[in-house]
Amino acid sequence: MAVALALLGAFVLVEASQLKMTSLGGGPGPGVFPVALGVMLLGIGARLAPAALRERTEFGHLRRVAVLIGALAAYAALLDRLGFVITTSATIVFLLVAFNPRRRPWLAALGLAGSVGSYALFSSFLKVQLPPDPWFLWP
Amino acid sequence: MRLSPFALLLATLVTITACGGTAAPSGSAPSAAASATPTSTELKKTASGYPARAISFVVPYAAGGGSDILIRSLDKISQDLKVFPQPFTISNVAGGSGFTGKQQALSKPADGYTLTIGDDSSIFGQLLGQAPMKYTEFTYVARLVTDPNMVVVRTESSLKTLKDWLDAARAKPKGVSVGGTGIGNADHVQLANIEKQAGASFNYVPFDSGGQVMTNLLGGKVDSAMANPSEAYEQMRAGKVRALGITTDKRISDLPDVPTLKEQGVDYVVAQFRGVAGPKGIPADVVAYLEEAFRRVAKSETWKTDYLAKYQQVDGYMGSAEFTAFMDVFFKEQEQAFKDLPSLKQ
Amino acid sequence: MDPVAGLGLGFQLALTPTNLLFALVGCLVGTAIGVLPGIGPVSGVAILLPVIFASRVDPTSGMIMLAAVYYGSQYGGSTTSILINTPGESSSVMTCLDGYAMAKKGRAGPALAMAAIASFVAGTLAVLGLMLLAPPLTEFALGFGPHENAALMVLGLTTLTRLAGKSVLKALLMAAFGLLLGTVGIDSMSGTPRFTFGSGALLNGFDFAVVAIGLFAFAELLSNAEESLDRPVIRTKLRDLWPTAADWLAVRWTLLRATVIGFLIGTLPGAGATVASFMAYAIEKRVSKHPELFGTGVIEGVAAPEAANNSATGGAMVPLLTLGLPSSATAAILLGAINIFGYRPGPLLAIEHPDFFWGVVASMYIGNVMLLILNLPLVGVWASILRIPYGILLPFIVLFTLIGTYAINNDIFDIWVMVAFGVLGWIMRKFDYPAAPVVLALVLGPQLETNFRRALTISQGDYTSFLVHPIAATLLVLAVLSLVWPILVRLVRGRPTEVPIAVEEA
Numbered sequence: 001m002a003v004a005l006a007l008l009g010a011f012v013l014v015e016a017s018q019l020k021m022t023s024l025g026g027g028p029g030p031g032v033f034p035v036a037l038g039v040m041l042l043g044i045g046a047r048l049a050p051a052a053l054r055e056r057t058e059f060g061h062l063r064r065v066a067v068l069i070g071a072l073a074a075y076a077a078l079l080d081r082l083g084f085v086i087t088t089s090a091t092i093v094f095l096l097v098a099f100n101p102r103r104r105p106w107l108a109a110l111g112l113a114g115s116v117g118s119y120a121l122f123s124s125f126l127k128v129q130l131p132p133d134p135w136f137l138w139p
Numbered sequence: 140m141r142l143s144p145f146a147l148l149l150a151t152l153v154t155i156t157a158c159g160g161t162a163a164p165s166g167s168a169p170s171a172a173a174s175a176t177p178t179s180t181e182l183k184k185t186a187s188g189y190p191a192r193a194i195s196f197v198v199p200y201a202a203g204g205g206s207d208i209l210i211r212s213l214d215k216i217s218q219d220l221k222v223f224p225q226p227f228t229i230s231n232v233a234g235g236s237g238f239t240g241k242q243q244a245l246s247k248p249a250d251g252y253t254l255t256i257g258d259d260s261s262i263f264g265q266l267l268g269q270a271p272m273k274y275t276e277f278t279y280v281a282r283l284v285t286d287p288n289m290v291v292v293r294t295e296s297s298l299k300t301l302k303d304w305l306d307a308a309r310a311k312p313k314g315v316s317v318g319g320t321g322i323g324n325a326d327h328v329q330l331a332n333i334e335k336q337a338g339a340s341f342n343y344v345p346f347d348s349g350g351q352v353m354t355n356l357l358g359g360k361v362d363s364a365m366a367n368p369s370e371a372y373e374q375m376r377a378g379k380v381r382a383l384g385i386t387t388d389k390r391i392s393d394l395p396d397v398p399t400l401k402e403q404g405v406d407y408v409v410a411q412f413r414g415v416a417g418p419k420g421i422p423a424d425v426v427a428y429l430e431e432a433f434r435r436v437a438k439s440e441t442w443k444t445d446y447l448a449k450y451q452q453v454d455g456y457m458g459s460a461e462f463t464a465f466m467d468v469f470f471k472e473q474e475q476a477f478k479d480l481p482s483l484k485q
Numbered sequence: 486m487d488p489v490a491g492l493g494l495g496f497q498l499a500l501t502p503t504n505l506l507f508a509l510v511g512c513l514v515g516t517a518i519g520v521l522p523g524i525g526p527v528s529g530v531a532i533l534l535p536v537i538f539a540s541r542v543d544p545t546s547g548m549i550m551l552a553a554v555y556y557g558s559q560y561g562g563s564t565t566s567i568l569i570n571t572p573g574e575s576s577s578v579m580t581c582l583d584g585y586a587m588a589k590k591g592r593a594g595p596a597l598a599m600a601a602i603a604s605f606v607a608g609t610l611a612v613l614g615l616m617l618l619a620p621p622l623t624e625f626a627l628g629f630g631p632h633e634n635a636a637l638m639v640l641g642l643t644t645l646t647r648l649a650g651k652s653v654l655k656a657l658l659m660a661a662f663g664l665l666l667g668t669v670g671i672d673s674m675s676g677t678p679r680f681t682f683g684s685g686a687l688l689n690g691f692d693f694a695v696v697a698i699g700l701f702a703f704a705e706l707l708s709n710a711e712e713s714l715d716r717p718v719i720r721t722k723l724r725d726l727w728p729t730a731a732d733w734l735a736v737r738w739t740l741l742r743a744t745v746i747g748f749l750i751g752t753l754p755g756a757g758a759t760v761a762s763f764m765a766y767a768i769e770k771r772v773s774k775h776p777e778l779f780g781t782g783v784i785e786g787v788a789a790p791e792a793a794n795n796s797a798t799g800g801a802m803v804p805l806l807t808l809g810l811p812s813s814a815t816a817a818i819l820l821g822a823i824n825i826f827g828y829r830p831g832p833l834l835a836i837e838h839p840d841f842f843w844g845v846v847a848s849m850y851i852g853n854v855m856l857l858i859l860n861l862p863l864v865g866v867w868a869s870i871l872r873i874p875y876g877i878l879l880p881f882i883v884l885f886t887l888i889g890t891y892a893i894n895n896d897i898f899d900i901w902v903m904v905a906f907g908v909l910g911w912i913m914r915k916f917d918y919p920a921a922p923v924v925l926a927l928v929l930g931p932q933l934e935t936n937f938r939r940a941l942t943i944s945q946g947d948y949t950s951f952l953v954h955p956i957a958a959t960l961l962v963l964a965v966l967s968l969v970w971p972i973l974v975r976l977v978r979g980r981p982t983e984v985p986i987a988v989e990e991a
Binding site for chain 2: 531534542549627628629630631653671673674675676678688689694754772804808809810813819820821822823824825828829830832833834836894895896935937942943991
């Protein structure tokens with residue numbers, strides 16, 4: 001973590017060197033802040049790096065974590081093409097079924113109802129902007 | 140999840156009651172205004188039957204801002220004049236300096252049922268490389284208002300006239316600070332033009348909003364500021380700030396005591412402007428319908444009293460062809476300004 | 486008209502049965518939209534303002550409904566902070582720390598109740614403060630220009646590093662990371678794009694709410710998915726729904742202190758409520774007899790930020806009242822609403838239309854009271870959501886998270902950003918890096934940078950100008966002190982200082 005951020009700091013320094021350091025008014029330009037932050041990240045990151053290399057952590061059910069991240073990545077990729085109602089219901093039903101070994105049909109129905117119901121509540125009643133529905137399933 | 144559906148149901152019910160509850164006062168409100176309507180014949184629909192349904196208006200800025208007030212006033216007065224069969228469906232899609240909403244409007248069919256704001260920020264955004272579209276990707280329907288700028292100072296400032304202000308900046312380059320709404324914005328370009336005309340050099344200090352500019356002017360953090368009449372009017376009325384000059388051709392009726400820059404020897408006339416635009420390619424008959432509808436609104440008495448005078452806006456109506464040509468000229472002028480004026484290069 | 490008579494008139498206008506109904510409806514609708522993660526009062530009101538306006542109600546009723554929506558969505562935001570560790574807006578980030586910790590200990594009820602009560606108490610005192618102190622406070626607020634604001638942000642950031650987590654260095658590193666995130670996008674001072682790598686989606690920078698949903702809510706979901714899913718969030722029985730006598734005793738001065746801090750900072754332009762919320766938290770932690778328990782679910786940790794962010798709302802009304810100028814996002818929205826309803830905000834508004842102005846103040850107050858009446862009975866309902874087995878609850882939190890994320894900017898790119906920050910947040914938890922400094926620095930960073938550069942533009946590059954401005958200089962000295970004070974204490978006491986900064990602050 002600290003190592004990654006130190007590297008990020010170094011990267012920021014390289015990138016920020018292309019920005020102007022002064023402005024016409026005589027004040028600092030857009031590059032000053034990033035450079036200062038790059039130095040901070042690099043400095044503190046390097047200071048913490050030796051300890052960070054010794055850090056160890058334990059992992060639990062990584063498969064479930066992967067499922068959750070994967071489901072949301074698929075969601076973001078498909079949302080534009082399939083519209084809100086279909087994509088969201090599918091994702092929520094999938095997660096409900098994947099994470100619960102029992103009562104799956106009941107939960108799938110609940111997920112569907114929850115997705116459609118929240119679209120009705122937030123988009124139609126409360127006028128929250130949600131992705132449009134390309135299939136015209138929704139009035 | 141036993142409770143959530145219940146909560147959803149409850150909220151839904153309440154929303155329905157909310158709609159029912161608010162319907163009552165709405166019935167009485169327009170009737171009073173409608174009686175004041177001049178004898179206007181109803182507009183004839185186009186051959187294809189436009190407008191058959193409500194026009195959806197994407198305001199690309201937050202509710203309560205200048206553009207939002209313009210469209211809401213336009214909606215209200217068009218209802219009074221009965222130029223559209225139904226009120227607009229107005230949605231505020233703010234963010235991204237207005238380009239998020241404009242982009243959303245452009246993604247809709249060019250059938251006249253989706254409209255948005257056409258303003259100078261489309262041009263400045265393109266010149267600064269911040270806009271995801273070109274200003275030519277719009278159909279310009281009608282320009283409605285112009286919004287000039289003023290040079291304002293605190294009432295107790297020692298700068299009494301525009302000449303004092305310019306002399307101070309000539310005597311000490313960058314010695315006079317001028318608050319404005321941001322690098323590359325209209326007021327910044329305008330100040331650069333004034334500098335060029337008058338041979339003076341100011342210290343332009345960019346803020347995030349007109350309100351912030353005014354706060355810092357009142358607090359004495361900047362010596363002067365550029366402000367629209369609508370931003371400064373109330374402060375002037377309260378005797379807290381004074382205007383040294385306005386960028387119009389002639390003095391405006393709301394502020395008859397404010398001299399123009401032109402009459403004080405700085406030959407520079409400019410104004411920001413706002414109008415209605417839609418996606419490129421709206422059919423000509425639909426444009427003609429909209430143009431006529433907006434013309435009627437813009438020439439009505441209610442528009443003058445309830446909108447222009449109330450919010451210190453200046454009438455700037457232009458039809459579609461004129462507005463489109465104006466945009467091209469304005470673009471070329473600004474493009475040149477960005478090339479010529481050294482203080483715009485950062 | 487003097488404020489007392491004005492407020493009396495305001496209450497007369499506001500307290501009609503119809504208007505109370507509007508307040509009730511507004512509060513419910515606000516709560517409903519506020520439970521979306523990422524939708525706090527500012528965006529909640531921004532979404533619903535056009536809806537309210539479209540219903541063509543008269544101005545007073547409209548403002549009452551708006552105020553009720555405001556408080557409703559603010560409370561909805563606190564609810565998500567406490568129940569699912571997701572702040573509705575930057576001023577409730579601090580509520581997450583102890584609020585969510587309390588919920589995990591089975592004390593969601595007292596936390597939710599305290600959030601409502603603290604907000605009510607602070608709101609009441611803020612209205613009093615507004616009536617009595619507005620003119621002198623206006624001078625105080627106008628005294629804050631770019632120099633002073635930049636200094637205040639520096640003080641805010643140094644305070645921030647001591648709030649969360651065990652290691653100051655890690656917090657500092659996270660704050661620097663948050664500041665860096667804040668620089669992404671178009672630089673508002675020069676118009677130059679920074680760190681956008683040619684991507685149009687990055688031009689507007691990272692939105693606070695999107696990053697916060699990722700780092701808080703989604704990271705929490707990932708951590709829980711990694712552990713067991715079969716159990717409910719609360720394993721123990723819901724002991725009690727109300728704050729205990731000990732809770733009341735603990736917060737009696739907290740509420741007062743936080744209210745005063747919130748009110749004063751709220752009058753200043755800029756991120757008033759946010760800075761107020763964590764300054765209040767920091768002060769509580771400093772004066773507490775058990776500072777080490779902050780972050781593990783102490784009631785003061787909920788009461789302080791909630792009282793402070795609420796009274797900051799009242800403080801933000803000061804410049805609005807006396808000058809007609811907004812000093813915060815909230816005030817800017819109110820200003821927009823005042824405009825829409827056909828009044829012109831300015832120094833003369835409160836003088837020429839006292840009925841309307843004080844009607845607005847009265848309606849803010851009524852919104853606050855309505856919230857208390859409406860939500861205290863609901864505390865049990867909210868709290869018992871946590872008894873649902875996590876495997877069922879999780880997909881629904883995902884649902885609300887997705888809707889909330891999308892609704893912020895109507896942009897699918899934000900969902901990617903949210904997921905990416907969720908993964909990052911999950912890794913950060915594994916290695917004990919606090920998330921709060923990242924999101925708060927993301928909010929404060931642009932303010933610090935623009936004010937800093939604006940100040941130097943005014944003084945034409947003269948860095949010593951910070952020392953000439955007395956308020957700015959004082960704030961900077963305080964900031965330096967807050968960083969080095971613990972080290973000084975240690976040196977004076979002559980303790981061995983092996984890793985002076987890293988191990989400090991328990």
